[in-house]
Amino acid sequence: xxxxxxxxxxxxxxxxxxxxxxxxxxxxxxxxxxxxxxxxxxxxxxxxxxxxxxxxxxxxxxxxxxxxxxxxxxxxxxxxxxxxxxxxxxxxxxxxxxxxxxxxxxxxxxxxxxxxxxxxxxxxxxxxxxxxxxxxxxxxxxxxxxxxxxxxxxxxxxxxxxxxxxxxxxxxxxxxxxxxxxxxxxxxxxxxxxxxxxxxxxxxxxxxxxxxxxxxxxxxxxxxxxxxxxxxxxxxxxxxxxxxxxxxxxxxxxxxxxxxxxxxxxxxxxxxxxxxxxxxxxxxxxxxxxxxxxxxxxxxxxxxxxxxxxxxxxxxxxxxxxxxxxxxxxxxxxxxxxxxxxxxxxxxxxxxxxxxxxxxxxxxxxxxxxxxxxxxxxxxxxxxxxxxxxxxxxxxxxxxxxxxxxxxxxxxxxxxxxxxxxxxxxxxxxxxxxxxxxxxxxxxxxxxxxxxxxxxxxxxxxxxxxxxxxxxxxxxxxxxxxxxxxxxxxxxxxxxxxxxxxxxxxxx
Numbered sequence: 001x002x003x004x005x006x007x008x009x010x011x012x013x014x015x016x017x018x019x020x021x022x023x024x025x026x027x028x029x030x031x032x033x034x035x036x037x038x039x040x041x042x043x044x045x046x047x048x049x050x051x052x053x054x055x056x057x058x059x060x061x062x063x064x065x066x067x068x069x070x071x072x073x074x075x076x077x078x079x080x081x082x083x084x085x086x087x088x089x090x091x092x093x094x095x096x097x098x099x100x101x102x103x104x105x106x107x108x109x110x111x112x113x114x115x116x117x118x119x120x121x122x123x124x125x126x127x128x129x130x131x132x133x134x135x136x137x138x139x140x141x142x143x144x145x146x147x148x149x150x151x152x153x154x155x156x157x158x159x160x161x162x163x164x165x166x167x168x169x170x171x172x173x174x175x176x177x178x179x180x181x182x183x184x185x186x187x188x189x190x191x192x193x194x195x196x197x198x199x200x201x202x203x204x205x206x207x208x209x210x211x212x213x214x215x216x217x218x219x220x221x222x223x224x225x226x227x228x229x230x231x232x233x234x235x236x237x238x239x240x241x242x243x244x245x246x247x248x249x250x251x252x253x254x255x256x257x258x259x260x261x262x263x264x265x266x267x268x269x270x271x272x273x274x275x276x277x278x279x280x281x282x283x284x285x286x287x288x289x290x291x292x293x294x295x296x297x298x299x300x301x302x303x304x305x306x307x308x309x310x311x312x313x314x315x316x317x318x319x320x321x322x323x324x325x326x327x328x329x330x331x332x333x334x335x336x337x338x339x340x341x342x343x344x345x346x347x348x349x350x351x352x353x354x355x356x357x358x359x360x361x362x363x364x365x366x367x368x369x370x371x372x373x374x375x376x377x378x379x380x381x382x383x384x385x386x387x388x389x390x391x392x393x394x395x396x397x398x399x400x401x402x403x404x405x406x407x408x409x410x411x412x413x414x415x416x417x418x419x420x421x422x423x424x425x426x427x428x429x430x431x432x433x434x435x436x437x438x439x440x441x442x443x444x445x446x447x448x449x450x451x452x453x454x455x456x457x458x459x460x461x462x463x464x465x466x467x468x469x470x471x472x473x474x475x476x477x478x479x480x481x482x483x484x485x486x487x488x489x490x491x492x493x494x495x496x497x498x499x500x501x502x503x504x505x506x507x508x
Contacts, residue, residue: 039063049097054114057121058090064125068132072240073140075193075435078421080237081445082128088448089120092324106324109331116330119406120448123395126407130414134422139431143197143241146432152198152205154481159191159212179358183462186440187469192216192234193439194432194481200242221300222293228269230443232262237442270322271315272303285387325449328374328382329396335379336400347397347452348409355457370451397452416456417445420463427470433478437466 046055065086069079092106099105104113166185174181192212199209216231236258279299282290289296321327336342354368370391371383377400383390394413398406421441425434444450444459 050100051093051097051103054093054103054117055097057118058086058093061086061090061121061124064128068128068136071140072243073142074431075237075241075439077237077435077439077442078131078135078445080233081442082124082131084446085124085127085448088323088325089117089124091320092326093117095320095324106321107330108327109334112330112333113326115333116326119333119399119404120326120329120395122407123398123410126411127414127417130411130416131418131421134415134418135425138422138425141431143430143432146430147197147201149482150194150198150201151481151483152195152202154483155191155195155198156205156208156212158477158481159188159195162188162191179457179461180465183458183465186443186462187466189230189234189440189443190436193238194436196235196238197241200238218297222296223289228265229262232258232265236262267312267315267319268304268307270319271307271311272300275303276300287387287389325393328378328390328392329399331378332392332396332399336377337403339379340377342403343401345401347401351397351453351456354453355460368451368453370454373451391449391451393449394452394455395448417459420459424463424466424470427467427474433474437470437474
């Protein structure tokens with residue numbers, strides 16, 4: 001998907017003067033010297049590390065993600081989702097290489113650390129291959145024409161209207177509609193996507209965008225698990241679309257600052273989250289909040305203000321260990337089949353049947369407790385399901401079912417993921433509204449740690465709900481946020497004619 005370079009003309013085709021490629025751009029079609037040098041240096045560093053073969057495998061996985069999933073024409077949803085999974089597999093390896101230690105030193109369950117890493121990377125390659133086979137033929141045309149039709153003010157109004165309406169619906173506590181409402185809630189990020197894109201494209205309402213992002217961040221802290229990652233990750237996914245041509249210093253600085261912010265917020269949250277959760281639960285055993293928003297945010301501010309250098313450093317290490325998600329997989333490999341036999345597809349069958357048995361029709365349906373599932377297949381008590389939710393991850397579940405043939409099952413899962421993404425993307429010919437429906441899939445695809453039952457159930461439920469949205473709501477949404485001001489050349493007029501004349505890379 002390296003589709004940002006100009007395409008060569010067909011034989012015998014006469015190019016207009018404005019489309020001719022300057023000789024200085026000819027080298028762009030070859031290997032970028034900076035990228036080649038970076039790859040050579042990274043390979044040398046991997047070979048000289050304490051874990052050379054694992055480091056080379058991790059580097060190869062990263063190169064493949066960039067080669068086949070990176071694009072700047074549109075938000076690279078699958079790239080960012082797979083990159084996050086790559087980080088969850090390789091965070092411990094990177095940390096071990098920095099310290100000059102063997103990879104097994106990072107594991108609690110050390111005996112099968114090498115098998116866990118190889119199984120994780122093989123599964124990531126298999127997942128990526130399945131997704132690529134289903135999505136590589138999708139059009140990746142730039143979204144300029146679609147963006148020209150968006151009115152940022154109308155996008156803001158619809159974004160706020162959805163948040164308010166959905167909050168009211170949640171308070172109604174409709175019986176049997178939990179999964180549907182959970183899936184519908186992700187659509188908020190589709191509305192944020194069109195609002196964010198319209199603002200960056202036109203240059204209007206930047207202050208309102210900043211205010212909305214700040215409020216999203218603050219309000220997300222008033223929860224047991226804190227969902228602030230979403231409002232920090234979404235801009236990183238969308239921003240590269242607007243960096244066309246030469247990347248200016250201010251554009252690069254924006255991405256670096258946002259990345260630094262994400263890392264530091266993660267470290268601070270890791271340092272204070274346990275005390276914060278005890279406070280908001282008020283002694284009640286369970287993932288609940290029993291204090292008001294103002295009290296919770298005041299206590300959170302107090303905890304952050306008490307943070308010192310030693311706790312910050314300890315939290316940094318803890319965050320690396322939290323991101324790194326192969327430890328449980330290593331423990332499961334040691335317990336299954338030595339002490340507990342493989343399930344031979346029972347978990348996969350449960351995942352497929354769980355999604356087609358809605359609780360409103362099957363009230364006896366088993367509740368999902370990831371922590372109990374984890375305790376069972378690790379052969380020891382690790383977590384209490386009433387206070388926390390910890391899972392083996394979908395690769396671990398497939399290993400329990402199929403052993404080291406799990407990557408083949410992950411490949412089939414990748415085909416399913418890619419098909420569902422393609423199904424939503426093709427709901428709109430321009431691609432823009434297809435991304436509106438497909439963008440929230442990122443929050444289902446990006447976790448290596450998600451259990452197989454939840455992954456399949458949430459994924460299928462979300463796509464079914466979005467198909468209904470595409471059929472019944474999308475035409476109304478389009479009419480409310482698109483403008484149709486005919487221009488003299490027959491194209492949609494731009495809201496800001498002066499900015500419409502600027503190249504995309506100069507609009508930030």
